[in-house]
Amino acid sequence: MTPAILVTGGAGYVGSHTVTTLLERQSGQEFEIVVVDNLSNAYRSEGQKKPESLRIIEEITNKTIHFYELDIRDADALSKVFETHNVECVIHFAALKAVGESVEKPLEYYQANIGGTCTLMETMRKYGVFKLIYSSSCTVYGEPERLPLDEGHPTGRGLTSPYGKSKYFCEEIMKDLSISDKKWKIISLRYFNPVGAHRSGRIGEDPAGIPNNLMPFIAQVAVGRLSELKVFGNDYPTPDGTGVRDYIHVEDLAEGHVKAMKLFQQPGFSGFHAINLGTGTGYSVLEMVAAFKAASGKDIPYRIIGRRAGDIATNYSDVALSHKLLGWRAVKTLEDMCADTWRWQSKNPNGFKTS
Amino acid sequence: MTPAILVTGGAGYVGSHTVTTLLERQSGQEFEIVVVDNLSNAYRSEGQKKPESLRIIEEITNKTIHFYELDIRDADALSKVFETHNVECVIHFAALKAVGESVEKPLEYYQANIGGTCTLMETMRKYGVFKLIYSSSCTVYGEPERLPLDEGHPTGRGLTSPYGKSKYFCEEIMKDLSISDKKWKIISLRYFNPVGAHRSGRIGEDPAGIPNNLMPFIAQVAVGRLSELKVFGNDYPTPDGTGVRDYIHVEDLAEGHVKAMKLFQQPGFSGFHAINLGTGTGYSVLEMVAAFKAASGKDIPYRIIGRRAGDIATNYSDVALSHKLLGWRAVKTLEDMCADTWRWQSKNPNGFKTS
Numbered sequence: 001m002t003p004a005i006l007v008t009g010g011a012g013y014v015g016s017h018t019v020t021t022l023l024e025r026q027s028g029q030e031f032e033i034v035v036v037d038n039l040s041n042a043y044r045s046e047g048q049k050k051p052e053s054l055r056i057i058e059e060i061t062n063k064t065i066h067f068y069e070l071d072i073r074d075a076d077a078l079s080k081v082f083e084t085h086n087v088e089c090v091i092h093f094a095a096l097k098a099v100g101e102s103v104e105k106p107l108e109y110y111q112a113n114i115g116g117t118c119t120l121m122e123t124m125r126k127y128g129v130f131k132l133i134y135s136s137s138c139t140v141y142g143e144p145e146r147l148p149l150d151e152g153h154p155t156g157r158g159l160t161s162p163y164g165k166s167k168y169f170c171e172e173i174m175k176d177l178s179i180s181d182k183k184w185k186i187i188s189l190r191y192f193n194p195v196g197a198h199r200s201g202r203i204g205e206d207p208a209g210i211p212n213n214l215m216p217f218i219a220q221v222a223v224g225r226l227s228e229l230k231v232f233g234n235d236y237p238t239p240d241g242t243g244v245r246d247y248i249h250v251e252d253l254a255e256g257h258v259k260a261m262k263l264f265q266q267p268g269f270s271g272f273h274a275i276n277l278g279t280g281t282g283y284s285v286l287e288m289v290a291a292f293k294a295a296s297g298k299d300i301p302y303r304i305i306g307r308r309a310g311d312i313a314t315n316y317s318d319v320a321l322s323h324k325l326l327g328w329r330a331v332k333t334l335e336d337m338c339a340d341t342w343r344w345q346s347k348n349p350n351g352f353k354t355s
Numbered sequence: 356m357t358p359a360i361l362v363t364g365g366a367g368y369v370g371s372h373t374v375t376t377l378l379e380r381q382s383g384q385e386f387e388i389v390v391v392d393n394l395s396n397a398y399r400s401e402g403q404k405k406p407e408s409l410r411i412i413e414e415i416t417n418k419t420i421h422f423y424e425l426d427i428r429d430a431d432a433l434s435k436v437f438e439t440h441n442v443e444c445v446i447h448f449a450a451l452k453a454v455g456e457s458v459e460k461p462l463e464y465y466q467a468n469i470g471g472t473c474t475l476m477e478t479m480r481k482y483g484v485f486k487l488i489y490s491s492s493c494t495v496y497g498e499p500e501r502l503p504l505d506e507g508h509p510t511g512r513g514l515t516s517p518y519g520k521s522k523y524f525c526e527e528i529m530k531d532l533s534i535s536d537k538k539w540k541i542i543s544l545r546y547f548n549p550v551g552a553h554r555s556g557r558i559g560e561d562p563a564g565i566p567n568n569l570m571p572f573i574a575q576v577a578v579g580r581l582s583e584l585k586v587f588g589n590d591y592p593t594p595d596g597t598g599v600r601d602y603i604h605v606e607d608l609a610e611g612h613v614k615a616m617k618l619f620q621q622p623g624f625s626g627f628h629a630i631n632l633g634t635g636t637g638y639s640v641l642e643m644v645a646a647f648k649a650a651s652g653k654d655i656p657y658r659i660i661g662r663r664a665g666d667i668a669t670n671y672s673d674v675a676l677s678h679k680l681l682g683w684r685a686v687k688t689l690e691d692m693c694a695d696t697w698r699w700q701s702k703n704p705n706g707f708k709t710s
Contacts, residue, residue: 111473165531
């Protein structure tokens with residue numbers, strides 16, 4: 001039976017790009033990709049079985065994805081997937097991820113993110129699967145005590161959103177689990193700020209409602225869906241006063257997952273390992289606006305408004321550990337991030353609904 | 356319909372004593388007590404519907420307890436209880452609580468304690484019940500940065516067991532929930548070290564297996580179930596080198612819950628409030644041994660062994676807030692704690708199984 005990589009939340013933004021990269025790297029039939037997703041944040045065209053993102057990936061790669069519509073908190077449904085496929089490892093993206101919404105609906109976030117992760121790990125253990133790559137976030141570091149943020153930086157302090165806390169709690173649960181049972185091999189990838197889209201322009205980030213994140217907001221202003229960008233504060237202690245973040249191209253991020261999977265093959269590799277995925281370079285909001293304007297040829301009107309609660313001034317990643325352990329570095333430039341986002345957005349002004 | 360107080364985990368140690376105090380304080384029929392418990396840690400005699408602890412409380416108080424055997428993670432079963440009774444507030448004890456076991460079975464602890472709490476709160480909201488008293492622990496403070504431990508001391512740092520983390524995570528979830536919805540009135544009672552038993556000697560602490568906590572361990576040595584007490588380290592920076600804790604009589608603790616419930620009646624009371632329940636005084640292991648010897652007239656042989664991972668030297672409570680907000684102070688002495696524990700243990704050498 002062909003080994004399978006189970007991808008939870010594989011229809012979403014980072015999940016779909018990781019699935020694409022996995023399939024693009026595949027030369028023969030070494031593994032099959034099994035995606036489970038409850039489609040709470042993914043669009044499916046009428047009459048289709050698969051969400052648009054997966055349908056398009058199958059076209060791009062000319063390969064088949066096994067897809068099951070289910071919520072990972074449904075232990076019975078999840079068990080059936082493990083019974084049907086020879087799951088070798090799991091890449092776990094499935095989670096709710098809107099910071100602002102998490103403040104309004106904390107219980108839903110904790111139930112989906114912690115409950116989902118616990119049920120997934122319980123099911124993995126039941127079927128003897130102990131290799132897990134987890135979709136974590138630099139949010140777990142809270143307000144930086146030092147920069148760049150290395151993996152030894154304290155986590156869990158002063159976290160301001162249930163979203164961020166849920167990522168931190170899940171990491172702690174995974175740490176404790178890997179201490180209790182040496183069979184576990186868990187890699188928690190702490191993403192900085194994923195942006196960009198597949199170079200084809202056919203899949204990309206498709207947020208529901210008003211985007212929470214800068215890049216899709218800029219892109220929707222450029223394409224005319226939104227009238228102006230709101231900039232949350234220009235009085236931060238940064239060169240131009242706007243917040244500085246470490247943006248990373250989603251294709252680099254996807255490649256990081258592929259590299260992380262190779263760690264599982266290393267003799268003696270076990271336990272819980274947190275690894276940053278970032279570029280190591282921060283850009284300000286206004287630098288992003290300028291770069292996107294250059295890439296798209298569109299004007300990006302913006303307005304400075306007050307700071308947003310819970311935002312920090314600056315963060316960027318220490319990349320030493322990811323380079324050492326994964327042999328990986330982000331290679332895409334800021335121009336690539338903007339050009340690829342623009343290709344996706346201009347081809348699909350309303351996201352997957354128009355593709 | 357008579358208002359009901361729903362007590363989760365009401366068959367357990369602190370739960371059963373709180374139920375007893377509530378019923379003892381009741382003059383007429385102001386409320387009914389509804390206990391839900393999955394009996395994972397409570398003994399029930401063959402042929403009985405109710406666990407021994409509740410059966411005995413009904414004898415002591417001459418009052419009836421409504422009992423449902425269910426796991427609070429079973430949302431449907433829990434909903435039926437809310438449909439059957441006019442639940443006015445919830446006192447939430449149900450949780451797994453063995454520190455050492457939590458290190459071995461972290462997933463079970465997180466699922467029971469976080470999953471249980473989330474399902475409970477979801478169900479409460481569904482039925483419009485927003486008053487919650489939570490059974491928390493001084494464990495959330497981790498290694499003390501200062502003593503006495505006041506409620507403003509940081510929580511969640513350096514926690515060494517999944518048990519402790521699960522208490523901390525639940526408090527954070529409750530905080531976030533009370534921020535998102537002003538209807539919530541949540542009081543998290545941070546217990547120091549509950550000991551003792553009901554003055555009748557008919558209900559008390561009945562741990563499964565070798566006790567984790569000092570007092571039941573001493574009591575089982577005194578009664579001859581265990582041959583000697585293991586003292587985990589005598590090289591701590593304390594007067595006699597053994598660990599110092601703030602032991603509180605479980606009847607004082609129970610009274611604290613009754614007082615906390617009165618806060619719900621205060622106009623304008625809302626949000627999340629953490630309140631210590633301790634005496635403010637610490638006793639060392641050897642002081643406890645001496646006091647128990649005096650109370651029981653039994654010799655307590657002990658042996659000093661190495662420190663236990665995760666133990667701290669000293670903790671004791673700042674009691675100012677509990678006094679101010681609840682108008683409550685622990686009144687039982689160390690002698691009471693030992694005498695009442697001994698009455699329970701000597702009458703019931705094998706706990707509820709022999710009662």
